[in-house]
Amino acid sequence: MTMPGEDSESAPDRLHHSVLVCATASVAGVVIGFVGGAFRWCLQVADAWRVDLSELAHRLPGPGWLIPIAAAAAGATLAALVVRWMPLAAGSGIPHVEAVYRRDAPPPELRLLPAKFVGGVLGIGSGLVLGREGPTVHMGAAIGAAFARVFRLPDTTVRMLQTAVGGAGLAVAFNAPIGGALFTLEEVTKSFRLQTVLATAFAAATAVGCSRLVVGDVADFQVEAVTSPALGWLPLFIVFGVATGCLGVLYNRLVLAFVDHVKLLPRISAVAKAAVIGALIGLVMFIHPLATGGGDDLTQSILGGSSMALSVIVGFLVLRFVAGPLSYAAAVPGGLFAPLLALGTLWGVLFVGGFEAVWPGHHTSLAVPMAIVGMAAFFGATVRAPLTGIVIVVEMTATTSVLVPMLAATAAAVLAAELLRSPPIYDSLRERMPVEGKACDEDGTAAR
Template identity: 80%
Template sequence: MTTSSPGSTPAHDGVQGSVVVCAVAIVAGAFIGFVGGAFRWCLERADALRIDLSDWAHRLAGPGWLVPMVATAVGAALAALVVRWQPLASGSGIPHVEAVYRGDAEQPELRLLPAKFVGGVLGIGSGLVLGREGPTVHMGAAIGAAVARCARLGDATVRMLQTAVGGAGLAVAFNAPIGGVLFTLEEVTKGFRLQTVLATAFAAATGVGCARLVVGDHPDFAVPEVNSPGLGWLPLFVVFGLATGCLGVFYNRLVLGFVDHVRLVPRIPTVAKAAVIGAVIGLLMFVQPLATGGGDDLTQSILGGRSLELSVVVGFLALRFLAGPLSYAAAVPGGLFAPLLAVGTLWGVLFSGCFDAVWPGSHASLAVPMAIVGMSAFFAATVRAPVTGIVLVVEMTATTSVLVPMLAATAAAVLAAELLGSPPIYDSLRERMPAEPGKDLV
C-alpha cells in the first residue's frame, strides 16, 4: 500500500485518528445514503411521468410533439438557472472531487447539496441523457467535507473524506458498494492507503444500507441466468474489446467536442443554450422515449432477453451516442456513467448481431453476454478504470458467469484506448475546469 497521498495527514494517521475518521465516514455515509436514495427515488418517479407525458402527447390532436419539447426545454432551463445560482453544481462533479483531492480546488460547501439535488431532478428527470451517479458522488463529497469540518479534522483529512464519501455516493447510485470503494481508490486517489480504504468502505457500507431503506435491496438490472461462453469464444471477446476501446476514444472526443463548441457559442446565455438542447432531446423523446434519460429501462429490456432487430439497435446506438454528449454540453447537473453503460449494452448487442450476420450459426446465446461485457469494456475505455468497471457491472447485474470474457475484453479496451493516446474522460474534463470562481464547471 502507498504510504502517502494528497489526503494524508500525520495528525490523523494513528489508531485514535483512524477511529475518528471512520466514525465521521459512517455518519456522512448515512447522510448520503438517505439523500442519494431520495434522489434516485425522485428520478424513478420522473422517468415514469416522462413516459406517461410522451404517451399522452402522441394521443393529442395537432402538434403533440411540442409537449415533450417544451417540457424538456423548461426542465433543462430551470436546471441551468440552479447552476447560475451555484456554478459548482454544473456537470458531473466528479472532476471537481478529483481536483479537491489533488489540492487543486476548494472543498465543496454544503450549499452544493440542494443545488445538485434539485438541478439533477430537473435536468435528468426532464429527459436529458445524463446519469444520476455524478450528482450523487458530488453530493456525497459535499456531505463528507461538511461532516469532517464539523469534527474539526485537518484540511488534508477533510479532502480525503470528501473523496471517500463521494465514492460512497457512487455506491448508493448503483447499489454497488464494492464498486463505489474501488472507484475512489482506482479512479480518484489512484492508491490504496489503509485509512482511505477503511473510510471509504465504512461510508459505502453505511450509505448503501441506508439507501436500501428508501429504494429497496435489489440489483440495478434483473438478468436471467447467463451461461458462460466457452473458452473458444475468448479471442472474439478480445477483438470486441479492442473495437470497444476505439469506440470509447471516439465517444470521449465527441463529449469534449460538444462541451467546447457549445461553450464557445457567442452571445447566447447558458440558460438559453440548455433550453435549446433540452428542446432537441424533448423531440427525440417524442420519437422514441427509450432513447432519452439515463438508459436504465433500455438496458434492462436488453439484458432481460428482449430481442431487437439489428436496424433498431443501430438506431438506438446512434441516437444515444449523440444525445449523451449533447446533453452533457448543456452544463446542468448530471453524470456520464449511466449513459455509458447503456451505450456499451447496445454496442455489445450490435457486435454480436453483426458477427452472427457474417458467420451465421447458433450465436444468439452470445447477445446478452456480449451486452454485459460491453458495459464494462466501454466504461473502462472512456473512464480508464477497468477494475471498477468490471466490479460495478457484476454488482449491477448480479452475474459472474461472464467474468473471464469480461476481464479479457475490458483489458483489451483499455489497451486500445491507451495505444490511441486518448486521456481518460475525467482527466480531460478536469483540465477544462475554469480557474476563476463563479464560472460554469463541466
Template identity: 65%
Template structure:
C-alpha cells in the same frame, strides 16, 4: 508509540465521521433515486398521453424537456459548482487543486438533477450523487475540525459512497475511490471509504430496496473458443471509447463557441432537441436504465439498436454540454449495451455454431468495456457491472475485453474523460467553493 496512537485515534475518528456522512448520502441519494424513478414513470405516462392527443401533441415533450433543461441551467447560474457531473471536481479536490464543495451545492444538485434527468436529458444520476456525497463528507469533516488533508479524504470517501448509492454497487463505489480518484490503496483511505460505502448503501436500501439495478436471467459462461471474439470486441470498443470522449469534448467546445447565447437559452435549445427525440421514441433519451433493461431482456431488432446507438452517441454529449447537473456513467452503460448487441449481430454471421447467450453476454461485457475505455477505470467498470447485473459468469471475457479496450484507448493517446473535464474546469473561471 505516541505517533502510532495518534494515527490510530485519527483513523477511528475518520471512521466515526464516515458513519455520519455515509448515512447522510445514503438517505439523500436514496431520496434522489426514488424521485427520479417516479419522474421516469411520469415521463413515460406523459408520452403515452401525448401520443393519444389530437393535433401537435409532440410539442409537449419538447416543451417539457426544454423547460427542465433551462430551469436546471438557471440553477447552475446561481450555483456554478453544481454544473455537470461534479466527479471531476471531487478528483480536483482530492489532488489539492480545488477547494472542497460547500453544502449549498446539495440542494442545487438535487433539484437541478431532478429537473434535468427527470425531463429526459441523457444524463446519469451518479454524478450529482457523488458530488452531493462529497459535499456532505467535506462539511462533516470541516465541522469536526479536521485538517485539510482529512477533510479532502472524507469528501472523497463519501463521494465514493455516493457512487455506490447511485448504482446499488458498494464494492464498485469503493473501488472507484481507490482506482479512479485517489489512485492509491492506503489503510487510512480504504477503511473510511469502506465504512462510508457500507453505511451509505445500507441507508439507501431502506428507501429504494436492495434488488440489483438490472434483472438478468442465468447466463452460461461463454466457451473458450469465443474468447478471441471478446478480444476483437475489446479492440473495437477501445476505438469507440476514444471517439466518444472526443464527441463529449467536441460538444462542450461547440456550446462554448456560442458566446453570444446565454447558457439558459443554449440548454433550452438542446433540451428541445432531446424532447423531440422523446416524442419519436422514449428510448432515444433519458438516463438509459429502461433501455439497458430492455436490451438485457433480449428485446430490440438490430436496425433499431443501430439507430439508438447513433442517436444516443450524439445526443448524450449534447445533453452533457448543457452543463445541467447530471453524470456520464448511466448513459455510458446503455451505450455499451447497445454496442455489444450490435456487435453480436455481426458476430453471429461470421462465427459458426449456435451461441444463444452471446447477445446478452456481449451487451453486459460492452457495458464494462466501454466504461473502461472512456473512464480508464477498468476494475471499477467490471465490478460495477457485475454488481448491477448480479452476474459473475462473464468475468473472464469481461476482464479480457475491458483490458484490451483500455489498452487501445491508452495507445491512442486519449486521456481519461475525467482528466480532460478536470483540466477544462481548472482552466476556466473558478466559482467560489470554499467551505463556510
C-alpha cells in the same frame, strides 16, 4: 503509506484520529445514503412520468409532439437556472472531486447539495441523457467535507473524506458498494492508503445500507442465469474489446467537442443553450422515450432478453451516442456513467448481430453476455478505470459467469484507448477547469 503530517503524531494520536475519521465517514455515509436514495426515487418517478408523457403526446391530435419538446426544454431551463445560482453544480462533479483531492480546488460547501439534487432531478428527469451517479458523487463529497469540518479535522483529512464519501455516493447511485469504494481508490486517489480504504469502506457500507431502505435491496438489473461462454469464444470477446476501445475514444472526443463548441457561443446565455438542447432531447423523447434519460429501462429491456430488430438497436445507439454528449454540453447537473452503460449494452448486442450476419450460425445466445461485457468494456475505455467498471457491472447485474470474457474485453478496450493516445474523459474535463484554487464548473467557468 502515511498521509502528510502523520509522522509527527504519536501512536495513540494516530489511533484516535483514525477512529474519528472512520466514525465521521460512517455518519456521512448515512446521510448520503438517504439523500442519494431519495434522489434515485425521484428519478425513477420522473422516468415513469416521461414515458407516460410521450405516450400521451402520440395519442393527442394535432402538434402533440410539442409537448415533450416543451417539457424537456422547461426542465433543462430550470436546471440551468439552478446552475446560474450555484455554478459548481454544473456537469458531473466528479472532475471537481478529483481536483479537490489534488489540491487544485477547495472542498465543496454544503449548499451545493440542494443545487445538485434539484438541478439533477430537473435535468435528468426531463429526459437529458445524463447519469445520476455524478450528482450523487458530488453530493456525497459535499456531505463528507461538511462533516469533516464539523469535527474540525485537518484540511488533508477534509479532502480525503470528501473523496471517500463521494465514492459512497457512487455506491448508492448503482447499488454497488464495492464498486463505489473501488472507484475512490482506482479513479480518484489512484492509491490504496489504509486510512482512505477504511473511510471509504465505512462510508459505502452505511450509505448503501441506508439507500436500500428507500429504493429496495435488489440488483439494479434483473438478469436471468447466463451461461458462461465457451473458451473458444474468448478471441471474439478480445476483438470486441478492441473495437469498443476505439468506440470509447470516439465518444470521449465527441463529449469534449460538444462541450468546447457550445462554450464558444458567447452571445447565447447558458440558460438559452440548455433550453435549446432540452428541446432537441424532447424531440428524441417523442421519437422514443427509451432513447432519453439515464438509460436504465433500455438496459433492463436488453438484459432481460427482449428481442429488438437490428435496425432498432442501431437507431437507439446512434441517438444516444449523440444525445449523451449533447446533453452534457448543456452544463446542468448530470453525469456520464449511466449513459455509458446503456451504450455498452446496445453496442454488445449490435456486435453480435453484425457477427451473425457475417458468419451465420445461431450466435444469438451470445447477445446478453456480450451486452454485459460491453457495459464494462465501454466504461473502461472512456473512464480508464477497468476494475471499477467490471465490479460495478457485476454488482449491478448480479452475474459472475462472464467474468473471464469481461476481463479480457475490458483489458483490450483500455489498451486500444491507450494506444490511440486518448486521455480518460475525467482527466480531460478536469484540465478544462481553472487550477488557481477556485471551485469551478466542468466547462471551465469559474464558480462564484
